[in-house]
Amino acid sequence: MIKxxxxxxxxxxxxxxxxLLGKYIVRHHPSGKLIGKIVETEAYLxxxxxxxxxxxxxxxxxxxxxxxxxxxxxxxxxxxxxxCANVVTEKINIPQAVLIRALEPIExxxxxxxxxxxxxxxxxxxxxxxNLTNGPSKLCNAFNINKDLNGExxxxxxxxxxxxxxxxxxxxxSSPRINIDYAEEFKDLPWRFYIKDNPYVSI
DNA sequence: AATGCGATTCTCT
DNA sequence: GAGAATCGCATTT
Numbered sequence: 001m002i003k004x005x006x007x008x009x010x011x012x013x014x015x016x017x018x019x020l021l022g023k024y025i026v027r028h029h030p031s032g033k034l035i036g037k038i039v040e041t042e043a044y045l046x047x048x049x050x051x052x053x054x055x056x057x058x059x060x061x062x063x064x065x066x067x068x069x070x071x072x073x074x075x076x077x078x079x080x081x082x083x084c085a086n087v088v089t090e091k092i093n094i095p096q097a098v099l100i101r102a103l104e105p106i107e108x109x110x111x112x113x114x115x116x117x118x119x120x121x122x123x124x125x126x127x128x129x130x131n132l133t134n135g136p137s138k139l140c141n142a143f144n145i146n147k148d149l150n151g152e153x154x155x156x157x158x159x160x161x162x163x164x165x166x167x168x169x170x171x172x173x174s175s176p177r178i179n180i181d182y183a184e185e186f187k188d189l190p191w192r193f194y195i196k197d198n199p200y201v202s203i
Numbered sequence: 204a205a206t207g208c209g210a211t212t213c214t215c216t
Numbered sequence: 217g218a219g220a221a222t223c224g225c226a227t228t229t
Contacts, residue, residue, distance in 0.1 A: 042210070051210070062225065080223030082211050099210055137211050179210060 001026070001162040006155055009070035013089040013096040017043040018193050020087065020098060020161070022170045024106065027143050027159045032111050034143050036103030036133055038161075040194040040201050042177045044086070046095040051183035054095035065151045066095035073159065075140070075150040082137035085145050087154065087161070101178070101192070103133040104200040105142075112142040134200045171196035178203060 001024065009016060020038050027034040046054025046066065053076070054063045065074045066088055074086040074097050086097035105112055109121040112132050117124060124132075133139040140146070145159075154160050174190040181187055194201045 044210075053210080058226085060226065076210085077224055078209060079211055079221080080209090081221070084210060086210085101210085131212095135211070141212095177210070182209090 001164065003155070004071075004161045004163060006069070006071045009087060009089055009154070010091060011070075011089065013043045013045055013098060014191065016087070016089045017041045017098045017191070018172055020100075021172055021193060021195050022163075022168060024162045024164070025100070025103065025143070025159070026162055027108075027145075028157060029108075029111065029144055031114075031144075032108055034108035034111055035106040036139065036143065037106055038100060038102075039104050039198040040100075040102035040192070042099040042101055042193070043191040044097050044099060045191070049183070050186045051177060051180040052096070054097075057095065059095070063095060066097050067093055068151075071154045073145075073149050073152040073154055075145060075147055077147060078137070083140040083146050084136045085140050085149075099136060100139065101136045102194070102198075102200050102202045103139045103142075104198060105132055115144055116142050130199060135202045 020041050023038050025036045044052040046052035047057040054066050065072050069092055070089050072088040074088050075083055077083055086099045088097050090096045113119055113121040113124055116132055133142045173196045175192045176188050177192045
């Protein structure tokens with residue numbers, strides 16, 4: 001496993017969104033080590049993108065980290081009870097990010113099961129196993145990602161993203177992004193990317 | 204100070 | 217497929 005470095009994230013956001021597929025989120029948590037393979041992402045291209053929080057260079061306490069350097073975690077809360085995790089991309093002052101929409105569990109199954117359903121992994125039914133990490137807020141719950149991790153450096157040891165030593169072939173598909181009907185002419189752009197036929201893709 | 208809503212999920216039917 | 221849960225956050229007053 002090779003930890004991705006800053007230059008991976010400083011790239012074009014649509015490229016990073018695709019390149020993140022098949023990479024591994026590694027989280028060193030007090031309760032143990034968690035690893036998930038990224039199988040679904042969405043690109044948010046502020047300031048032009050009407051779906052992005054940073055549309056029109058909207059710079060607030062919430063969006064601040066998107067204006068900073070690439071390779072930083074942007075975590076926001078939604079619907080009063082959930083979190084979403086994003087990877088900041090591009091150079092400083094270009095407020096773009098990639099939403100992590102789904103993971104395939106790789107290591108730390110019991111911790112994820114405990115965080116999501118308060119059960120051991122072997123107690124889960126078939127649907128619960130798939131539901132561990134097949135959505136943007138489900139994976140945050142499984143990996144215990146919350147506002148405390150907003151602004152965290154993904155080039156650190158606490159939480160980072162790695163690639164395998166040997167690159168594996170994957171088939172990438174794209175579609176419009178999910179739940180952004182408000183984004184007018186941007187709502188139909190194919191900026192959602194996922195690994196074809198992976199069972200943990202959200203939709 | 205008040206308002207309105209959301210890059211979601213869960214539980215029904 | 218519809219409706220509820222539930223509150224932080226940006227915007228408006």
